[in-house]
Amino acid sequence: MKTLDVKRTNVTLRPDRARVLVRPFNPTSDQRAVKICARVMALPEAEVHWLLGQLLAEFGERHLKIREFLQRRYQQVRAYLLTDQKLSAERELLLGAYFTHEYALEAAALFNPSIVPHPDQSDLPPGSLRFIVSLRATGEGHISSVTLRTGFLDAEGNILINTPTRYCLEPEQAPNASYEKKFFERKLGELGLAGDFTRQVLQNLGDTFTLDELRTSVGLVARLQQAREQETEAVARKTLVLAQSNYEVQFTPNSRLSERVLFPVTPSQSNGIEDARFVLFHNEDGTRTYYATYT
Structure with a gap:
């Protein structure tokens, strides 16, 4: 038998607690989100300008394209605003920042x-x-x-x-990633979710379908089966969780692997x-x- 010599190197991979990821912050309830938006809306424009300047000065160099991230967060939470008035670009970014936090992914x-x-x-x-x-x-x-x-x-x-x-x-998650009906039906069976509800859901879908199409079909069948509301709600939720657990993502092409x-x-x-x-x-x-x- 051929022997294999193993030599320990001096290479050590160490966590870097200074590396942080900018992530969405989601309040525990819609009521809290509405209150946060209301407080930001009550700020004078001059204070909005000052706060955003402080924020970008402290965090702008720690993250790539921080303005784009804050703008996306604003678009995701704007439904909590109690007004449809046009906001300044700075107030939109500040609102996005109030729903953003940092996470030290290598801290432990x-x-x-x-x-x-x-x-x-x-x-x-x-x-x-x-x-x-x-x-x-x-x-x-x-x-x-x-x-x-x-x-x-x-x-x-x-x-x-x-x-x-x-x-x-x-x-970023790829929008409207497609699912194959045969494979999805098999996974439903493996999870014990195959039944009348999921059969009707799949009947409304083509051989391939998107998450939005699945949500629409689940909602339609759930409304038709209100007589078994509690059971239907559990199966519907688990069916959507299965779909959400299978997704595609895309990194910015010019980003480095590290x-x-x-x-x-x-x-x-x-x-x-x-x-x-x-x-x-x-x-x-x-x-x-x-x-x-x-x-």
Whole structure:
């Protein structure tokens, strides 16, 4: 039997508590959200200008495209406003900021690495390999996410891990990702949700459908089965949770790998995303795909 010599390196991956992710802050109730909006609306325009200036001075350099994020948050919470009057651009950004918070994703730990070859192996010395490391980052409240590093292995077995940038960013969920009816029906059966309700829901849908189409069908069938309201509500909720647990995301193409974070976003991921294990799969047509399992 061939023996394999293992040599411990001096490479250490350390968490960086200064790396923070900007995330949506969602109050515990709609009533609180309405009150927050009302207080911001009561501020004089001069104070809005001053507060936003202070905010951008403190947080603007810690995050990429912070203005765009705050504007998206405003669009997401504007329904809580008790007025339809046109707001200044600065007040919109300030409202978005009141529904935003920072999260130190590596505050507690950084561990459980998984390594795969980098898709770009250009401009390397002979016998060298560029690679990607996925890691489990654990932050405040013990919520886990997946973060990435890149590195380099030379012909002598020396390892270099590139220093990550200070920025962190989440991907955007792809709107109206499609679902295959046959596969979705099979998953409903595995979860014990197959029955008259879900059969009627799927009958209203095509061979492929979007989340919006599923929501519409669930709402329609739920209204028709009001006689079994409690049972129907539970099945309807779990059906939508199943769909929300299967989604597509897109990172900004020009973002660096070390800036990209996969943070839990669905009900099934409420305890975090842990221990992603990536593998490189070579397709028959010559293309390559990275797959991963996670907890």
